[in-house]
Amino acid sequence: MANLKTAEKKTKAQSMGMHTETLTGKTQQKFFNPDEAENFFYWGTYDVDFNKRTDLDVKDLDCKQANRKIDELMSQGYGTIVIKNPQGKHSLGVGVLNKLNLIFEGSLGYFGVGSIDGPIVRVNGRVGWSCAENMMAGKVVIEKNAGSCFGAAIRGGDLICKGSVGARTGIDQKGGTIIIGGDAGAFTGFMMQRGRIVILGDVGINLGDSMYDGTIYVGGKIGSFGSDAVESPMTKDDIDWLKRKLKVAEIGENFDVSKMTKIVAGKKLWNYDALEPTEKKGAI
Amino acid sequence: MCGIAGLIHRGKSSNVGEELQHMLQALKHRGPDSTGYALYADNDGQNFILRFKVGENVGEGSTSVNEDESVYNERKKAVDKKLSELGSLVVKEEKLTPYSYRYEIKFDKDLMEFSKSIESIQSVEILSIGKSLELIKDLGDATVVSERYGLNKVQGTHGIGHARMATESGVDIKSAHPFWGYPFADVSVVHNGQLTNYWNNRRVLENKGMRFMSECDSELIAVFLAERMRNGATLEEGMKESLTGLDGVFTYFVATKDSLGMAKDTMAAKPLVLYESDDLVAMGSEEIAIRSILPQEIDTYDPFDGEVKVWQT
Numbered sequence: 001m002a003n004l005k006t007a008e009k010k011t012k013a014q015s016m017g018m019h020t021e022t023l024t025g026k027t028q029q030k031f032f033n034p035d036e037a038e039n040f041f042y043w044g045t046y047d048v049d050f051n052k053r054t055d056l057d058v059k060d061l062d063c064k065q066a067n068r069k070i071d072e073l074m075s076q077g078y079g080t081i082v083i084k085n086p087q088g089k090h091s092l093g094v095g096v097l098n099k100l101n102l103i104f105e106g107s108l109g110y111f112g113v114g115s116i117d118g119p120i121v122r123v124n125g126r127v128g129w130s131c132a133e134n135m136m137a138g139k140v141v142i143e144k145n146a147g148s149c150f151g152a153a154i155r156g157g158d159l160i161c162k163g164s165v166g167a168r169t170g171i172d173q174k175g176g177t178i179i180i181g182g183d184a185g186a187f188t189g190f191m192m193q194r195g196r197i198v199i200l201g202d203v204g205i206n207l208g209d210s211m212y213d214g215t216i217y218v219g220g221k222i223g224s225f226g227s228d229a230v231e232s233p234m235t236k237d238d239i240d241w242l243k244r245k246l247k248v249a250e251i252g253e254n255f256d257v258s259k260m261t262k263i264v265a266g267k268k269l270w271n272y273d274a275l276e277p278t279e280k281k282g283a284i
Numbered sequence: 285m286c287g288i289a290g291l292i293h294r295g296k297s298s299n300v301g302e303e304l305q306h307m308l309q310a311l312k313h314r315g316p317d318s319t320g321y322a323l324y325a326d327n328d329g330q331n332f333i334l335r336f337k338v339g340e341n342v343g344e345g346s347t348s349v350n351e352d353e354s355v356y357n358e359r360k361k362a363v364d365k366k367l368s369e370l371g372s373l374v375v376k377e378e379k380l381t382p383y384s385y386r387y388e389i390k391f392d393k394d395l396m397e398f399s400k401s402i403e404s405i406q407s408v409e410i411l412s413i414g415k416s417l418e419l420i421k422d423l424g425d426a427t428v429v430s431e432r433y434g435l436n437k438v439q440g441t442h443g444i445g446h447a448r449m450a451t452e453s454g455v456d457i458k459s460a461h462p463f464w465g466y467p468f469a470d471v472s473v474v475h476n477g478q479l480t481n482y483w484n485n486r487r488v489l490e491n492k493g494m495r496f497m498s499e500c501d502s503e504l505i506a507v508f509l510a511e512r513m514r515n516g517a518t519l520e521e522g523m524k525e526s527l528t529g530l531d532g533v534f535t536y537f538v539a540t541k542d543s544l545g546m547a548k549d550t551m552a553a554k555p556l557v558l559y560e561s562d563d564l565v566a567m568g569s570e571e572i573a574i575r576s577i578l579p580q581e582i583d584t585y586d587p588f589d590g591e592v593k594v595w596q597t
Contacts, residue, residue, distance in 0.1 A: 087579060088571030106581055109571050126584050128571055129555055145585045148552060166586040167552035185552055186589040204589055205550075 044071075045098040048079035053101075058092070059085035066092055074100060088128070093121065110147070113140055116157075129166070132159050135176065141250065148185065151178040154195070160249045167204065170197045173214060181251040186223065189216045189263075198242065198260075200252050208263050212270070216263040217242060219255060230266040238262060286449050286461075286476045287311030288556075289568040290537045291577070292442035292544040292595050296563065297326050301430065301438030306576040307568055308426035308445045314569060315447035317345070318460040319429040320421030322472035322539055324597075325440040327416050331375050331388045332469065335411040335419055336363065336402065339383035340456050343423045347454030351407075353382045360385065362405045370398055380433055381422070383457075384411070396467035400495070409458060409497050414470030416440065416541050421460040441597040442544050444537040446474040453500040463506035466495055468513060470541035475502035476569055477534035477554045485529070505536050523547045523592045537567070545594035552589035559584045565595045 054073060058066040066083070070093065073081055080101040086092055090109035093102055093116070100119035104112075107125030117136035122143070129147040132140050135154040141162070148166030151159045156176040164182030173192040180197075186204035189197050192214040202220035209226025216229075217238070225231075242257040289307035291300065300323055308319055327333060338359035340348035367374060367389065376388040391398060399410050412419030418440075420433045426447065430436050446461035453459040465471025479485075479501040486496055486504060494507045508529060512522035523538065523545055533553035538545045546567060548556060557571045559582055566574045571584055587593065 085579075088575040090570075090572075107571060107575075107584070125581060126571070128557065144583060147555065147557070147586045164585065167589055183588075185586070186550070187552075 042097065044095065046074040046077070048074055048098060048100055049077050050079040050099075050101055052078050053080035053082070054078050055082045055084055057084040058089065059087065063089050063091040067094060070096070070102075074098065086125070090128070093119075107144070116140075126163070127161075131161075132157075135159060137176075145182070150180075151176075154178070156195075158245075158248065160251065162251050164201065169199075170195070170216075173197065177245060179245065179249045179251065183220065187226065189214070189229070190226070192216075196245075198245065200255055208265070210269060211263075211265045213265050213267075217257075217260045218263065219252075219257075219260050222261065222263075225263070228266045228269045229263050232262045232264045234258065234260065234262050285314050287314030287447040287569040287573070288444070288461075288474045288476045288535065288537055289446075289566075289573045290442070290444040290474070290539070290544055290546070291564065291566040292539075292597060294563050294565070294595070294597060297439050297441055299437070300324070300440040300443040301435040303577045304443045304445045305426045305430040305436055307566070307573040308447050310572045310576040311447045311569055312425045315449040316425060317343075317450045317455045318421060318423045318448045318457070319426045320446045320448070320461045320474070321419070321429070321435060321443060322412070322445065322462040322474070323418045323420070323435065323438050323440050323443040324416045324470070324539065324541060325418050325438050329415045331390055332413055332415060333418060334387040334389050334413055335384070336387075337384045337409050337411060337457060338363070339407060340458065341381070341383060341423045343455050345450060345455035348456045348458065356383055359405055359408055363402060363408060366402055366405065370401055372398070384422075386418075395469060396493075399467050403495070403497075410464065410466070412464040412472065413467075414541065417464075417470040417472060417539075419462055419464055419472055421446075421457055421462065423455065423457070423460075441542075442539060444472060444474050444539050444544065446476075452478065453498060458498045459500040461500075461502055463500075463503045465506045465510040465513075465538070468510055468540075471506070471510065471513075471538065473502070473506040473509065473536060473538045475505050475534055475536040477502075477532060477536070477549070479504055479530055479532040479534065481531040501532075502536075505530065505534070505538075509538060519543065519545060520592060520594045523594070527590055527592070535569070542597045543594055545592065546587065547592045548587050548589060550590040552586075556587055557584050558587055 082103045086106045088109045091111045093113040095115050096119045097117045102121045104123045108127045110128040111130045112127045114133040118138045121140040124143050126144040127146045130149040133152045135157050138157045141160045145163035146161045146165040150165045150169040153172040154176045155174045158177050160179045162181040165184050167185035169184050169188045170178050171190045173195045175195045178197045180199045183201035184199045184203045187206045189208040191210045193212045194214050197216045200219040205223035206226035208229030246252040338356045342350040373390040378386040422429045461474045462472040482501040509522045534549045535554040535556045559566045559574050
């Protein structure tokens with residue numbers, strides 16, 4: 001456990017720019033240490049080959065059996081796995097922590113592809129509640145609609161839904177980008193802390209309610225702003241970023257992003273004055 | 285958390301009993317305590333179907349009292365006597381379990397007075413009255429209840445059902461869903477969620493002459509809608525009023541003899557997945573309920589917060 005308050009010289013990780021925080025006080029964080037790289041083992045990861053491809057029919061498997069089978073295939077080096085007949089089952093494709101092309105030929109139930117760190121996922125169907133919850137990195141593309149809590153608490157990566165999504169999209173989002181091609185429900189961006197949400201269609205009531213930080217872009221109508229969510233002027237950087245990101249997302253390439261509404265935190269609800277400046281950075 | 289499911293065939297009948305059984309069985313993990321069906325069957329429409337119980341199926345967690353079957357028989361005799369006094373003619377009677385019955389009756393007077401009179405007999409509860417509504421609920425999962433009551437052969441146009449996880453009240457039939465929309469024929473309700481202004485609403489509605497048979501918060505929805513309809517509101521108007529009249533989190537379905545509706549609270553806190561086509565609408569708390577009858581790839585979606593929808597047969 002690194003306690004950098006007492007560290008007298010920069011670690012190798014800091015000098016490489018992998019992290020710059022000098023944490024003090026109550027906050028403690030364990031960082032990846034390149035000095036120990038040769039002994040470092042990231043449990044549950046595999047070195048896979050994208051060109052090694054296989055199909056997996058999960059029609060008669062429950063979610064645990066299906067996920068164990070995916071793990072087994074990755075351990076054999078398969079880098080492209082096509083899941084047949086997911087039929088709305090819950091928790092499929094969760095916990096994939098390495099690069100992988102994961103393709104679902106059908107719809108997922110709740111908690112699909114949660115807690116992933118790195119794979120490229122395509123769902124040729126719909127997803128239920130809490131898709132990609134806690135995603136760290138990677139890219140997830142949903143071809144149809146998604147349920148509520150889409151991208152809850154994601155830390156990184158690109159999460160894209162080409163259709164419409166339910167309520168509380170990006171709740172507790174801590175990084176990464178969520179892009180919605182259609183409409184989004186109530187409480188979108190509720191308590192988001194970092195990252196960006198892009199909605200090309202309309203959005204429901206209480207948008208960005210109690211958001212700490214981060215940015216939301218809306219192309220259509222807004223039901224209402226949530227507490228402490230405020231409109232901010234679009235800048236050239238916003239427009240450039242949106243154009244680039246929508247191209248990557250495979251949607252809205254001809255969308256006039258300059259007419260989108262930008263929403264940020266008003267920061268009137270912040271209550272961190274009791275913390276030291278370095279702690280504030282760690283807290284949001 | 286409970287699971288709810290519903291389906292409506294447009295312009296045709298189907299084996300709704302079996303279809304709803306599959307949908308509810310897929311949701312068993314959401315509610316293993318009891319299962320209920322409100323099936324709108326292809327009856328001839330000449331007579332009322334009266335489903336009632338004279339006692340409880342007492343299981344673990346029940347607040348009801350286990351009674352001797354002879355007590356049930358006495359209550360059944362009392363029901364028969366009341367029916368005769370009310371001028372009702374029993375055309376057909378079936379004893380389904382020691383505690384529940386299905387009667388076909390001829391009756392053309394006020395259903396509210398009729399119901400009050402029947403339910404004045406101790407521990408007798410009318411589960412439903414209708415010309416097409418067949419409301420069945422009991423302890424156990426969807427398959428157990430379906431087999432107990434022979435539901436997998438029921439042909440009809442639509443139905444709603446409920447897999448219950450008891451939270452606010454006991455594990456017994458009186459607290460199980462669906463709830464009949466007393467005193468309206470052919471109205472039923474299932475609900476997933478919690479209502480937080482139950483007692484306030486209950487006091488007001490009871491003062492207006494409405495009846496509650498359980499202490500299950502979900503019953504409030506049926507009574508709330510029935511009271512609005514009694515005062516001239518359409519089903520859809522009543523459902524829209526419920527979005528502000530009911531506090532809490534809810535997704536509920538309501539069915540009448542020729543329609544099926546859904547409403548979702550303004551915070552969209554309870555799930556619902558919908559499939560709509562020209563000839564079928566199917567919905568459930570989870571997509572796996574719909575997939576249990578439509579395994580092929582289909583387009584589904586989540587209704588938004590505060591949404592009310594009604595479909596006709």
